[in-house]
Amino acid sequence: xxxxxxxxxxxxxxxxxxxxxxxxxxxxxxxxxxxxxxxxxxxxxxxxxxxxxxxxxxxxxxxxxxxxxxxxxxxxxxxxxxxxxxxxxxxxxxxxxxxxxxxxxxxxxxxxxxxxxx
Numbered sequence: 001x002x003x004x005x006x007x008x009x010x011x012x013x014x015x016x017x018x019x020x021x022x023x024x025x026x027x028x029x030x031x032x033x034x035x036x037x038x039x040x041x042x043x044x045x046x047x048x049x050x051x052x053x054x055x056x057x058x059x060x061x062x063x064x065x066x067x068x069x070x071x072x073x074x075x076x077x078x079x080x081x082x083x084x085x086x087x088x089x090x091x092x093x094x095x096x097x098x099x100x101x102x103x104x105x106x107x108x109x110x111x112x113x114x115x116x117x118x
Contacts (some may be wrong), residue, residue: 021077021078022042022044022046022076022078022079023078023079024078024079025043026042026043026044027040027041027042027043027076027079028040028041028042029081029085031085031088031089031092032088033087033088033091036091036092036093037092037096038088038089038092038094038095038096038114039095039096039097039098040055040064040095040096040097040098041098041100042097042098042099042100043099043100043101043102045099045107045108046066046068046074046099047066047068047071047072047074048066048068048069048070048071048074049099049108051068051069051070051071052066052067052068052097052110052112053067053068053069053112053113054067054112054113054114054115055067055095055097055112055113055114055115056073056114056115056116056117057081057089057090057114057115057116057117058117059086059090059116059117059118060118061080062080062081062086063075063076063077063079063080063081064076064079064081067112067115089114089116090116092114092116093113093114094111094112094113094114095111095112095114096109096110096111096112097109097110097111097112
């Protein structure tokens with residue numbers, strides 16, 4: 001069973017197992033085109049959470065693929081980026097990815113390069 005430690009070295013409840021299928025209720029996307037910044041907040045760990053290397057955004061499908069140094073890329077095929085965020089995403093070079101629970105407890109923060117593909 002996986003356990004996590006917070007930044008104060010207090011043991012938290014066991015982390016949920018990685019999910020192969022992350023849905024809309026598990027993830028929030030925030031884009032601020034004026035500041036040229038974007039964030040993904042997710043409540044379930046990605047399959048290769050400890051080995052994340054980047055994010056690919058497909059303009060055609062409007063979906064993300066999570067890239068990792070180990071294992072297969074993880075397509076987030078249940079999540080389609082809404083139209084109001086699409087243009088802002090295309091101008092970004094990176095996304096800050098936060099893994100946190102519903103209470104705001106943060107388990108991981110990654111600044112990942114964003115690759116936009118046609």
